[in-house]
Amino acid sequence: MGDFDWNLLWQVDWAEIFDATLDTLTMLGVSLLFTVLLGLPLGVLLYLSAPGQLRARPRLYAVLSLLVNVLRSLPFVILLIVLIPLTLLLVGTSIGVAGAIVPLVVGAVPFFGRLVENVLREVDRGVIEASQAMGARLPQIIVKVLLPEALPGLVGAVTVTGVALVGYTAMSGVIGGGGLGDLAVRYGYQRFQTEVMIVTVALLLVLVQLLQSAGDRLVRRCRLD
Amino acid sequence: MISRDWYITKSNKKINLYRFWFFETAPRLAFAPPQPGRGRPSSLQKAIMIEVTDLTKHYLHAGSRVAALSAVNLRIGQGEIYGIIGRSGAGKSTLIRCLNLLERPDSGEVRIGADALTAYSERQLQQRRQRIGMVFQHFNLLRSRTVAANVRFPLELAGGLSAAQMDARVDELLALVGLQDHQYKRPAQLSGGQKQRVGIARALANHPDVLLCDEATSALDPETTDAILALLADINRQLGLTIVLITHDMRVIRQLCDSVAVLDHGRVVEAGKVLDVFLQPQHAATQSLLAETGLGQAALQGQWRERIGTPLLKLTFVGEPALQPVLDKVGREAGLRINLLSGTLAEIKHTPFGLLLAAVVASDVEVQALPAIFAREGVRCEVL
Numbered sequence: 001m002g003d004f005d006w007n008l009l010w011q012v013d014w015a016e017i018f019d020a021t022l023d024t025l026t027m028l029g030v031s032l033l034f035t036v037l038l039g040l041p042l043g044v045l046l047y048l049s050a051p052g053q054l055r056a057r058p059r060l061y062a063v064l065s066l067l068v069n070v071l072r073s074l075p076f077v078i079l080l081i082v083l084i085p086l087t088l089l090l091v092g093t094s095i096g097v098a099g100a101i102v103p104l105v106v107g108a109v110p111f112f113g114r115l116v117e118n119v120l121r122e123v124d125r126g127v128i129e130a131s132q133a134m135g136a137r138l139p140q141i142i143v144k145v146l147l148p149e150a151l152p153g154l155v156g157a158v159t160v161t162g163v164a165l166v167g168y169t170a171m172s173g174v175i176g177g178g179g180l181g182d183l184a185v186r187y188g189y190q191r192f193q194t195e196v197m198i199v200t201v202a203l204l205l206v207l208v209q210l211l212q213s214a215g216d217r218l219v220r221r222c223r224l225d
Numbered sequence: 226m227i228s229r230d231w232y233i234t235k236s237n238k239k240i241n242l243y244r245f246w247f248f249e250t251a252p253r254l255a256f257a258p259p260q261p262g263r264g265r266p267s268s269l270q271k272a273i274m275i276e277v278t279d280l281t282k283h284y285l286h287a288g289s290r291v292a293a294l295s296a297v298n299l300r301i302g303q304g305e306i307y308g309i310i311g312r313s314g315a316g317k318s319t320l321i322r323c324l325n326l327l328e329r330p331d332s333g334e335v336r337i338g339a340d341a342l343t344a345y346s347e348r349q350l351q352q353r354r355q356r357i358g359m360v361f362q363h364f365n366l367l368r369s370r371t372v373a374a375n376v377r378f379p380l381e382l383a384g385g386l387s388a389a390q391m392d393a394r395v396d397e398l399l400a401l402v403g404l405q406d407h408q409y410k411r412p413a414q415l416s417g418g419q420k421q422r423v424g425i426a427r428a429l430a431n432h433p434d435v436l437l438c439d440e441a442t443s444a445l446d447p448e449t450t451d452a453i454l455a456l457l458a459d460i461n462r463q464l465g466l467t468i469v470l471i472t473h474d475m476r477v478i479r480q481l482c483d484s485v486a487v488l489d490h491g492r493v494v495e496a497g498k499v500l501d502v503f504l505q506p507q508h509a510a511t512q513s514l515l516a517e518t519g520l521g522q523a524a525l526q527g528q529w530r531e532r533i534g535t536p537l538l539k540l541t542f543v544g545e546p547a548l549q550p551v552l553d554k555v556g557r558e559a560g561l562r563i564n565l566l567s568g569t570l571a572e573i574k575h576t577p578f579g580l581l582l583a584a585v586v587a588s589d590v591e592v593q594a595l596p597a598i599f600a601r602e603g604v605r606c607e608v609l
Contacts, residue, residue, distance in 0.1 A: 124365070124368075126361060126363055126365040127365050127366070127367060127368075129327060129361075129365065130359065130361060130365035130366075131378075131382070132327060132354075133325055133327055133354060133357070133359040133437075134354060134355060134359070134378070134379040134382055134427075134431075135350075135351040135352060135353070135354035135355035135379075135382055135383070136351070136382050137351055140382055144378070144381065144382070145367065148367070148369040148370070149367060149368060149369050151369060
């Protein structure tokens with residue numbers, strides 16, 4: 001890149017960059033929302049059903065755990081292709097931003113669920129025992145004890161998952177998903193337009209930085225002591 | 226010992242409101258005047274509050290079954306403060322967790338009041354537990370909640386109160402434990418003693434008839450321990466609440482408890498009134514626990530008898546005689562030469578008692594007569 005002509009930056013199609021940024025933000029926002037909605041219950045279920053926990057179901061836990069591991073070990077690019085029939089069924093199209101959201105969620109839910117499980121395990125057993133001693137029922141323990149006590153950790157888990165999702169969205173170009181990552185691959189890599197690559201990567205970097213610092217700030221605000 | 230913040234609690238006017246409020250549920254005991262001297266014998270003879278029958282519990286450890294509790298029987302009277310003492314690993318924690326069935330025993334029965342808890346379903350048990358308070362060694366407060374919200378927590382669990390009623394109850398409870406000024410703080414901002422006061426307020430929220438204390442003072446320094454013990458004693462007096470506590474600390478038993486059970490390797494090896502168990506320990510486990518407090522004269526006996534060469538007397542003074550010159554009087558009248566070897570004067574639950582170890586220069590016949598002479602003065606004498 002030593003002989004890169006920096007003036008090329010002025011020839012970048014900023015309208016396209018803007019559209020791509022919007023696409024990325026849409027994919028990120030919607031898929032993060034669904035990931036949390038589905039992944040939080042999954043994480044709670046993993047936590048509760050693990051051996052030695054409040055509702056230990058070792059066989060259920062083994063099955064869930066295996067499923068999570070399988071989904072997490074599949075490369076995201078493969079997941080994009082494999083899930084095309086499911087995506088068609090759910091959103092009516094398997095391409096574009098809408099088509100990318102289903103695989104993004106399926107890819108991120110197991111990741112987020114595992115993070116939630118680990119965060120919940122950090123909640124003091126004594127506090128759970130105390131609430132049992134006060135006659136708390138399981139739903140009360142989950143809503144009034146587990147989740148509030150784990151809140152800073154949960155916010156951290158959402159942040160990490162959001163950052164991971166930014167990375168996943170870059171691959172959605174494979175199914176015409178659009179977004180900044182797609183732009184970087186199509187123009188910057190395949191057509192050797194280094195200036196597009198630089199701009200998109202810079203924007204992705206800014207996005208990840210913003211996500212991380214917003215997350216960190218939230219964690220600090222809901223820290224318990 | 227009475228600490229400074231203890232006075233704050235006692236002098237607070239809200240306490241009287243609290244007493245008045247409590248009149249409906251526990252009229253006799255709420256106004257029972259504190260009786261220095263002899264504890265509260267009248268209330269001790271009342272109905273059995275907790276009855277544990279043949280409780281047995283095993284653990285799986287490295288593939289083999291290890292007995293945590295073997296055929297434990299306990300009868301705890303209403304309004305009594307009952308201590309369970311033992312070394313770590315004796316099964317204390319398991320036992321107290323079996324009282325509210327946080328741990329299910331393998332066999333045996335637990336009754337609290339009229340309720341046979343061991344026959345209850347999980348749902349019934351949850352209902353009943355709302356009226357069994359529990360206080361923990363490490364406080365186990367919700368870090369995400371303020372002091373007031375922690376005390377409110379059991380009220381929310383139980384339901385049935387409006388927000389305003391809950392707030393009023395929280396205010397009462399915080400006044401009872403002397404924490405009115407700390408209600409907006411988080412547990413992390415409190416000292417250990419303050420945390421335990423929150424724990425106690427929380428445990429009392431739903432008007433329990435039993436309070437279980439799991440090593441409630443073991444994480445506190447001695448001064449704070451005294452303040453918390455005084456608070457528990459006051460709550461017992463005011464509310465007529467039955468308190469069961471487990472501890473490894475004889476001092477806690479001596480300061481607070483009416484009765485005590487000694488747990489050793491999952492068995493109750495000795496149980497009775499604290500004074501009796503302390504002054505006449507029968508079992509080796511009890512004697513060794515007592516030895517650490519300086520009350521264990523037993524340890525001295527063998528060591529000195531041969532070197533001194535005269536009979537040794539162990540004299541036990543309980544109540545008034547402990548404060549009188551009994552030894553001098555008997556010595557003069559019987560013409561004895563007495564060599565005092567060691568002695569203790571202390572209090573068990575406001576009852577003074579003394580223990581003396583003395584050597585006497587006297588004939589065997591004279592020595593045989595001594596127990597009867599001392600008995601006339603209200604002093605127990607054993608020839609060692």
